Each structure stands twice: as structure tokens, then as C-alpha cells.
Amino acid sequence: MSKQHLLNGMIEKFFKENPELKGKNEGEDFLIFVLHEISPHELDTADTDDLLSGIVEGAGDLGIDAMFVILNGRVLETLDNLEKEENNKFLHSSNLKVLFFQTKKGKGFDEKGLRKSLDTVKRILDLDTPIENLRNLGAEEEFLKKVELIRKTYEKLIHAGVTKDNIEFKFFYITQGDKRKVNKAVQTIIDETQESINDIIIGNFSIKLLGIDEIISLTQKKPTTITLEFISPPIEIETPIKSYIGVINAEKLLEELLDTDKKSLNKSLFEDNVRHFLGLDRNINKVMKETAINDPERFWYYNNGITMIADKVENFSQKKYKVENPQVVNGLQTIYSLYEAQKTQETSIDKIHLTLRLIEASNTEFKMRIISYTNSQNKIEEPSLKAIDEIHKLVEQYLKQHNIYYERRLNFYKSQGIKGVKVIDIKKMARILWSIYQKEAIFAFNDPKKLFTDEEKYRKIFPENTNISLDYYLFASKLYTKVWSIKRSDVGTMKKGSKEKRIFSSGSALLLILNIISSMMFKKTRKIDFTKDNLFKNKRKIEKLLQIINDDKEITNLYSEAKEILIQAIENYQKDKPGKNYTKDRKFDAEYLLPLIENRIKSQKSKA
Template sequence: MPDNDRFLLKTILDSQQSERDTPLADSDAFDYFACEQILKRYDLSGDEVAAGIVDGGGDGGIDAIFTFLDESLLVEDAEILSDQAVANATRRGANLELHVLQAKQETGFGETAIQKASSSLELLLDLSLEEEELGELYAPVVIDRMGIFRRALKALAPRYPEIRIDFWYVTQGKTDVVGSTVKLQAERLVSQLQQVATGVEAAVHFVGSSELLALERAKPTYTLTLNFQESATSGASHVALVSLRDYVTFLSDGNGGMRRNVFDWNVRDYQGNVEVNREIRASLEGEGQPEFWWLNNGVTVICSKVSSQSKTYTMEGVQIVNGLQNSYTMHSALKGISEDDPVWERKVLVKILQTEEQEVRDRIIRATNRQTSVPAASLRATEDIQRDIERYFHTQGWYYDRRKNYYRNEGMPMDRIVGISFLAQSVMAMGLSRADSARARPSSLLKSDEEYGRIFHRDTALGVYLWAAKAQKRADAFLLDPSAGSSTQERTDLRFYVSMLAAAKLSGGRVRTPQQLGALVDGDRTIDEADLPECLGIVRATMAEMVNERGEARDKVSKGPDFVDEVLRAGGVNDG
């Protein structure tokens, strides 16, 4: 019988490759596709997916590593991982998840792949081993990505997190013919992972072409229904009392998690105030409590269209813009509670506001979240300059994803989509000559008012932002080309240095402000792909020198400001 699913999967992969300005190596394209589909419920951006891929020399049989805290992706500069982090800033019993993927373009599942990954995970998850020791066996990018989970596990230990580890073995084969010896290896790996810490839940998943196709077809939905008890209506907007049972059903994705895609990205990753979460949980669980909706501000939902019939709202284009703490605490607190418990009939207040005007939507997001403790940095995407950049990109056939994954869900070409973090890193590297910050502190660039103001400044022409995005995309594409001979680790460490040096040489000196790039935009001067090999050679040689002189790991060197100065000096760039 023909394997049509494998044929259809190849057709999809080929189609995606043809849409890329610079196609990936087939193995890299498969890695990316597998991660994107398996982690779809977390609504990761393209850059976030790519950052988790560790495939390459010294990977230990592991192709990708992702760590999540309460369903939010943890990155290397996350606050909870800093030396100044306070453990009790995170709720007790938080959900800490590790996803490890192995993706192979094979037509079956073998023992060797699991055995190799098992040996690596036994060492990588041994907290008694220092990262320096592990660095002798594995590539720095593997240590970095697994280090996020290791540090989170240590930091959260006083809060007794609920830990889950999932290993995904992905091929283009059929899962219904996995051999018994392979299944036995999987069972042994589950037992091994359960020993990482007391109470760890673990699972090994076999994913073949049929499963990948099913995941690819499962598009996120933004059209939802919500049952309600009582309501008041003014025009196309509504205020309703909704039972906790109906609201949790509205939130649930059918797999035990929340629909991450319906939370506006500005607030979805906000961990919230632990004391507030504790109070919400207490008001849910305690007997004799006042009505739940008396004790909090409820939830605000924006949608493009809403209709009501028989005490059910049908909404299109749903986005929850305020009430993440309420929603997450309700969803987690009610897990495991008997279906006939009276708590399910308590009520939450839900505001439903219909608007298709983006500016009105952004004003609602800012206004509702100003009344809570969501930090201003979480609301960056609602600012005028961000909307202006989005409009300008669109006029040039590019897509600025200030609303996370909006354009990807619209089916726009991935190579033409630029996220806020990617643009901030690109401008930091080329417009401020601070490739070290772009490499080491990607999420901090948006959190710091000072850094954000330097990157996104009203005096910077909109064309500069598109120029920087295109230049970084060009540098990244060059590094992915086999002719560059660049490993995953090298691309991670050097990508922003290559673009920084190329921009500085083109500008005739060190670039101090993004406004300086305006002259290149006005003169229609772009970074020539022919210049990138020379820039990479200079950056590589400088890295080798500093590693040799200091005896430090390459990833550590790439995160320091001294490396910036040495790269520019070696490239013959005057200090400006």
C-alpha cells in the first residue's frame, strides 16, 4: 500500500522551502517543521522555534530543547534565571516543562537514536555535573538550552514546581509499526527521566508522517463560543456573568492546556503577582467565600464580531487582552476538582468588546492593563511607533509581527515576517554596534525603557527598520548556506557580529545611533552578500584569538562588549 502520508508531508515541506527566499538544508527544514508542529499549542514565533534547535556537531543525539514555565517559553535572560531572582516571585507548584526533540528524515524508528539521546540526557540532567564539565562533551548551544531548564529547576526548587519532561522522536515513518525493542528503549528512557527529581512526569512520543500531517492541519482557531448566565448589552458590546465551568471550557484547548493563541501576546507571558494569584486561588477554594466575581476585575475579551443566541456568545477574532492571572489561576486551580463540586458554578465577570479598528484595540489593551500590575514594557506593541513600523513594512511587501504570529497565521511567507524581538536585536547590532547585547540579552531589550528608547526612537526613519531587518535576514541566510561552513553554535554566537561589522564597514565607521543608518537607506546602499564571507572570516579569527588568549568558552566571549571592540578593530573600522 502506498505511503501517501509521507508523500503529502514531502509536498508540504517542498512547498515551504519554495516560499523561502533562501531555502534551508532539507534536514534543517524538517527540524524546524517538526518543532513548529509539536509545540504549536505554545504559539511560538518563528524566531523562538529556530532558537531552540541545537542540531549539529556535539548535539548528543538531540535536535531541539525547549523549556516552559506555566506554558510560557523561558529564554536564557529570563528574570527567574538571573542571579537576583527571588524564588517566591513564582507561584508555588508552577508547571515546569522540558521538551526534547529528535527529528530524523528516516522512514522508521530505531533503537540507536533513543539510546544515544538517553545517554546524553542522563548527563545533561545530572545537576551534580557543572556546565563546564558537560561542555567537554557537548556543543555550547546544547549546554545553553539545557542550562535554561537546569537553572530553572534549581531556582524553583523552594516552590516545589510540578515537573514534566517530554521526549519526542520524530521521523517520516509509521508509528503503528514501531518495533518492540524500540518501545522497550522508550520505556527505559521514561523511567530514567522520572528519576530527575521526585514526582517528575515523563513521556516518550513517537511521531511519524501521519501525526505530523494531523498537527499541521490543526490550525489555531479564533472563533469560539462562550455560554453565559446573565448579561447586559450596549450596542455591539456586552458584559456577562459566566460560570467557571463555562469559562474554563472556553479557555481549554482539549489537551489539558489553555488556548495560548487567544491571549494577546502583550500579556500572555506575564507571570503576575504571586500574592494576587494566591488570593484568587483562595477565593476559589475557600468555603463561605463571597461571590468570586465580587473579588476581582474579571476578564476583557476583544473580538471582530460577536452574536448572541440562547445564552451563548459566538465570537470571531477572539483575543483576551486582560485577565491572564484570573484565567491561568482558574484553569490550574480547578484541575482535578470533581465535576459536581459547587465551585464550578461560581461566576466570573467577562467584558466582550467588538471592534475591528486596530488603534481602538490597542487603546483598550493599554487602558485595561494600566489598571493592573502588568509592566509598561509588556505593552510595547500597542505604541504608535510600532503601528507605524507595521504599516511601513506592509507597503514594502514585508510583515512586522508586532501581534505575535498574526501574519504567520494569515499564511504570509515566513522569510518576510519580522518579529519585534528580531528587529530590536537587528537594530541593536547594526544601529548601535552592540552585537553583544543582541546576542546575550534578547528579551531585556524590550523590558528596559532606556534600551527600548534607543532602538525605537521617533527620530529614526521607518526605512531604517526595514533596512536592518533585511540586512540581518541576509546575514542569517548566508550563515545557513553550506558554503559558509557555519555550525548551529557558530550561527548563534556570531550572526549579529557579522551584520554589525558589515554595516559598520558600509557606513565607513562605527555606528553609534540608528539614525546613522539613514544615510545608507537614502543612498540605496545595502550590505552586499559578497562582503559577508570576509566579515565572517574576520569575526571567526577574532573569536579564535580571544578564546585562545582568555581560555573562555566561545559563547561567553560572544556575550561580552570586549568582543565588539576587537571585531571592529580587526575589521579596520574607525571608532567614529
């Protein structure tokens, strides 16, 4: 089988499994496929919504297909997202990554196309170039809004004192050609552009070419095996879980953790870590780097060490071990700080020793507990800590029986190649549940963290009493995936730049529509208590509701009604509160949306 046939088969399989992601044409299909495959490697925790939000409409002939702003591991979609991050007191030690993509279905790396794309990137990153210049070249509003987001995020981090080591810009030029056949002219363009852009920015800019070999490689998750050698035989613990505790040379450890190019750390070995590198501006990381350079022999005394889990551990000798599919789950800041120290070439880290805990843990639930408990002394996203509650485990198991993958554990299903809207992460699930059952979509959109940090709110959607019907989660998930697909198709038909498109492209629109449609299906707008209402006590109830969701005509009619109600609610709000933003008003659901839904339900009952 040729490589081209193999790749075509992969793309066909991807859209057969995720038909709701089909684009407008083959070119967009290729872009969507590539973004999903490259996501685990470059876009951190991005989900399908994040990936689609990066596809830029209105780029004209500027040679950019997608742009992403990733701040501290999260994809920012709008300036509103940036405002929320600004409240973070650690903004000065943030990490920024901006990614640009140009994809072509063709089999070569075109010089003219590459130069055009890179000229656009340079105009975007050169803050002395007015945004208006891009408009004059054919860029439309949606494209310019993304450029504004890139620039404002970049500027705010610079003003906050973030150093160049924590700011990264990458341009990806991806085709189905053979990267090995790239001509000298293309390489010259790459070298010259990298140099010229790095001269005008604070940060690091690089250009990546991906051809058919690299694309196929992205889709194939290969097992990783490393060799670890302790300084002396480690302490071995046989039961209940085989583990080893010992001291290892830092330089030898880093050698094993490098990528195949030996120029950067292998990010796949840190996928299960609960956080990303927080940067050298964080005091503790700065101190670690300084200690590594100035006092390496005392580093061990000041450091807690590394915790690594693996599927299998085999010993070659008393000190040397073969480790299959390792994951560094605690100590990422240490490793990256040492890596940064080593890059300065001011010192060798061969004098540094580290304590290493190596645990053979193939059981997923046990792995999750290790990750959670070994990181509990540090600030972790609350959803990651809540993920080990019994209710989440039950929901995951139940939804999996219905082809919904509840990703309570970060990247658990995406790393297995399961993608698309059927993968729902823990934070998104909370937003969906709160919008449908607590009738507060705007609150869910703006304050998802509070759905985990506020115990009373958290228990309303994830009760301690696990005897509740799991159909609450099944109904919400099925309604979400169906309405998501309908809305995506609908937005694709809307006129560019129209008020309608702006409303229904916003992140809050889907949650508001879920609030409306679920209320109309339940024929009531009051909040629902999982432990008292027994909404799904009768199995025929969930069967009837799922039947409506699966009936394309009926659910599409409900969606159309929901659109009318939402547009009317927004018009009423803007009439009462001119200049105010309904997407930030936590009272919008109760004061403007629910009364219209109640009137619609009463009208339908009277007709019946």
C-alpha cells in the same frame, strides 16, 4: 491526493518560501519543518534562531535531534541566558518546560529507536547520572553543553522552591507514520518510561507521538467556535464596538476553553495574552486557588474578571452566544488558577461566578490597544507596550511591502503561517538597529530591554518624529536577513568544536558582523542619528546599498572581511584581557572593533 503527497507538498512549499532554512539533508529538512510547525503550540514565543539553536550537533547515536529549555516562555540558548534570568526576583514562581525531539522521515514508530531516545532522556534527567556517562556513549561537547543547561536550570528552580506543577518535561517522537497503528510494544515502552522518569524527577514527564495526521493538523489553522452562556442576559453595548458585560459560571466557561481531549486548556485561545501562566507560587494565584477551594461563593467579589475578544459574536438567545475565534486577553491567571483548583478534585467550581467582558473586535489595531490597556496594571514586557507607538505601525506597513514581516505584535505573523528569517520581532529589530546605527552590538546583545525602558535609547532607534526615512529599517532588515543566511551556511562548513565555530555560533556574532559590514558600506563608524543625518534622503542611496546586499559576490566578500576583522578584534581583546569574556564587555565594540574597521576603511580609501 494522498496524505503523503499532501505533506510532501507542504514541506516543499515551506522551503520554497524559506530557502535559507534548508538543512544538510532531507532528515534535517523534516526536523526544521516540524519544529516551525509545532512552535506556536509548544515553544511559546520561539523565533527561527531559537528553533535552530535547539538542534543538537554531536548527539552521536543517542537518538535526540533537538532539545529546548523554555523558562517563563523564553527559550534559553546558553548558561549566560540562565544567569540573566537568575536576577529575576520571581525565579521561585517561574515555569520551566524542557522539550526533547526525535524525528524520522520513515513511516513507522520503531521500538528500538524509541527506547534508545528515551534511555538518553532518562540519563539526562537523572541527576545521579554523571554527564561523563553521556560522553562515553558518544555525545560531543555541543550536546553536553545543552544537557548542562537543562540540568542547571532545573536544579536552580528546585533550589528556588518551584513546585512540580510548574516544571514540565516532554519527549516528542515524530514520524510520517500512522499513529493509530502503534503496536502494544511501543505503548508498553511509553507507559513504563513515563512512570520510571516521573519517579526520579520533580515535575511532570510525558511522551507524545506525532504521525502524519498530527503533522498535517499542525499546519492547518482551524477556526475556533465556542458557546458562552451567561447566568442572566448581559448588558449589551452597541456602539462604537459591539460588546457584552455579564456574569458567567466558571465551570461552564472552563468547559468551553478545554482542548479537544478535554484534559487540558486550549492554549490557542490564549495566544494574544501578553503573559503565560505565572504559576501557583505567585501569591495572587495561590490565593485564587485557595479561595476557589475554600470559599467559592465569594470568589466573584475578589476577582476582576475576564476580558475576551472575538472576531464575531452572535446571540442564540438572551443568555447564550456563539463566539468565533475567541482570545482571552486578560484573566489568564484566573482561568489557570481555577483550572488547577478543579484538577485537585477537592472542590467543584460550579459555585464560582466570573464577570466576563466579551468584545467583538476584528480590527487588529483595536485588539492591540485592548490587550495593552487591560494589562497595564500588571508587569508586561516593555516591547509589548511600545508596540502600539505610531512608528512601529509605519515600519510594519513599509517593510511588508518589501516581503519583510515586522512582528511588533507577539506571534501575529507566525500564527498566520508566515515563518522564517523574514519575520523579525520587535526586540530583535531593536537589537539589529542598535548594532548597525549606534555601533554597540555587545550592548544590544546583553541589554535588549534597556532599548525600550531607557527612553533616550529607545527614541534613537524609534523616534517620535515619524517623518524620518523608513529606509533606515528597510536597509537594516535586508542586511540582517542576507547576512543571517550567509552566516548560517558558513557555520555549517566549520569544523565541529573549533574556535571559529564557537565564535560564529554565538548569539552576539551576527550583531557584531552587522556592525562591521554596515560601517564598511557607509564608509564610516560614527553613530547615526535618524532625525539629523538624512542618510537615506536621496533615494538612490538606499537603492545602491540594497544592490550591494543583493549582489551575492559583493556581500559575501564583505562578510569575509567582517569575519577577519572580528577574529582580529577578539584576539586583541584576549591578549589584553586574558580570561575575560568579550561578549559581556560593553566596551568591546568601541575599543577593539571600531578601530580595526576604521583602519580597513582608510586602507580601502587610500587604494582607491
